Amino acid sequence: MSADDVRSQVQALMPGVIADLEELIAIPSISFPGYDQEPVLAMAERTLKKFRDAGFADARFMDVPSGYPPIYGEIAGPEGAPVVVLYAHYDVQPAIESQGWTSDPWTPTRKADGRIYGRGASDDKSGLVTHLGMMRAFDGRPPVTLRLILEGMEETESNLEAFVEAHPELFRCDLFVICDMGNIRVGDPVMTTALRGDVSCIVKVSTLEHPLHSGVFGGAAPDATMALARLLTTLQDDAGDVAVEGVTAGPWEGADLSEDDFRAMADMLPGVGLIGTGTVADRLWAKPSINAIGLDTTSIADSSNVIHPTASAKISMRIVPGSDPKKELAALVAHLESHAPWGARVEVTPMKAAPPYRVRTDGPGYAAAREAMAEAFGRPCDEAGSGGSIPLLQTLEDAAPGAEFVLWGPEDTAQARIHASDESVDPEEIERMIVAQVLLLTRLAQG
Template identity: 90%
Template sequence: MTSPDVKATVHALMPSVVADLEELIAIPSISFPGYDAEPVHRMAERTLEKFRMAGFTDARFMDVPSGYPPIYGEIPGPEGAPTVVLYAHYDVQPALESQGWTSDPWTPTRKEDGRIYGRGASDDKSGLVTHLGMMRYFGGKPPVTLRLILEGMEETESNLEEFVETNPELFECDLFVICDMGNIRVGDPVMTTALRGDVSCTVTVRTLEHPLHSGVFGGAAPDAMMALARLLTTLQDDAGDVAIDGVTKGPWEGADLSEDDFRAMADMLPGVDLIGTGTVADRLWAKPSINAIGIDTTSIADSSNVIHPQASAKISMRIVPGSDPKKELAALVAHLESHAPWGAQVEVTPMKAAPPYRVRTDGPGYAAARAAMAEAFGKACDEAGSGGSIPLLQTLEDASPSAEFVLWGPEDTAQARIHASDESVDPEEIERMIVAQVLLLEKLAEG
């Protein structure tokens, strides 16, 4: 079909695609420990049923040592056709009431802006229905060999990397299509070409054997919480750039954001400055960033007039493509161990070293995807990075070293608010992404 015919056919499919999305949003498939397992299993079953009906008749749950099972399936294409692996995930983040939701996160809600709101609406149930819409376009008979992998533990401790390492033959392909990303803005196509990695650790600061009366001992005895606060401030310089010796940084070449656009996307409060130096794109995709994502100390409700003997924090540092996560984590640990004030005792426990990833952009699969995006959106396609990390990509590359990667999806940065309150997706963006995936497979088959 020509591009206008593809668009018309996909448009006619959208009511069923939206119905699927709304049904799936209503299932609270939170994979985190401590949450009810029944909804996750129910989500897995419904997802499996839908993909079987869409053409993956042999789709099935795969055995894994622990956690929720991945779904795998395969549809043979014409002889000599390339092989494409489709990826998405069916689990979601928690939706805490304290996040400030303005509608029930488990009730799909269409608001005045036309977007559909609910936990997982973007991340990544929109990816699931994008694949479903594409399969329905082809009537379950795509022009290439398709393999399907749908993960159930992406948002927590993934069990898929070990599965891929154990079963590399299932992932041999020409192209991976990772539908768990999105454009910067709705309607403006970009190819994601770089992902930052993520290293993390916990740091505990100790100054006393036990709590002390702050009136009797304050002014001479060091408070561990204050020592921790001073230690944390050494992680950034006055501009807000990471101030750790030995970490990797560089410039970004590709799409950029204005400071005004970024302020609007981040919902920054009036008068608050952006941090860091360089372009906004440099700061988001080509330079490291660091945050204290959790602190353990006395709560305000439990506070009393004492000096704290101990305080802890969890530190997360995003690292840039091309860097070695083990070396970056070692640099972070060394900094924390050597910058404690007042001789405070510091104990650092490394936790995570997820690698960054850079997409190869010189292959025929990437070229076909970029052309498909331009046709689907009716405008030229740019390149952007992502601050998020997907450690699985390196594992997939190891399993199929000659394969290319396409990273895209309906999760726009500007409004989707993934992992936050009022997560949402624009159904028209899903429609355009279905068109792009259809065109991509047709171009691969022709090529």
């Protein structure tokens, strides 16, 4: 089948693919604790049925000690054919009203720009329907052995890593296709070759036994909120680079972004400057970044004229490929413990040490994928990194030593706004990704 034949076939399948996407967007499958479990279970059931109908007749829920079940299935290909594992996830982030949605996040909405809006439209229900479209293009009979793993807790405390470690035989393969990524811009193909890791901790700063009257004691007694603020500013230098001693950084070789492009993608306010040094790509994919992603102190609504005795922050630091997450976390903890102002008491609780990942790019699977992307998009394929992290990848590599990885999908960086308000996907990007996956499996089967 030629590339033109594949494009025509996939184009004819797209109305059904988009109908599936819209149906799945309407299910609020939020896996976070405290949210209703029924929509997530309903999403799992609908996803299971769709993949069974698409060819994974033996697809089933797998037993896990806690949380929502992963879906696993297998289709045997011709004898001696390569083994490929397909990955995506069926859970989504919350879509709280304060994020500023301009349409109902659980009502799939086609807007004037042609994109489909709704929570999960990109991350990662677009990945699910990309796999479905590929299966339908092969009429449920792919030319390679396919294994399917669809996760139900990727957005929160994943239970899949422990499942992979307990059942490594299910994941042994030649190639993993992780459809939970995307190009920088729609229509401009890139292979994702590096993911930053993520280490985090909670730091609590204490200065007093109890609150004090700010007028009577202010000026001599240190306020814990102010002490925490001063401690946080030590995490970055004046340029905005991470100032934690011993943390790894390096240059990026591959696709870059202009500062103007980045400003547009990030919707930065007029007059606000970028932080950090080096190219934009260096800052996003090859250097660490650090943020206070949560603060516990008195709210404005509950404020009174007191000096605060304690204040806390959750710190997240993204770390670069090639670094050791345990060492990077230890460096962050040591920095926080040694930079407290005014002798304030600092308690640091480590929370997470998720490893970064670098994709091997010298194998035949990667080469076939890069050629498939170029053919599907009609232009040369570049390489890019991602500031996000997928700790599961290292676990999969440990279960299948020597297997290659392909990281791609329809989640474009420029407009998708995953995890934020008005998340969306371009239907044409889904179509091109289905074509790319069909061409990839065809190439693999041909050797």
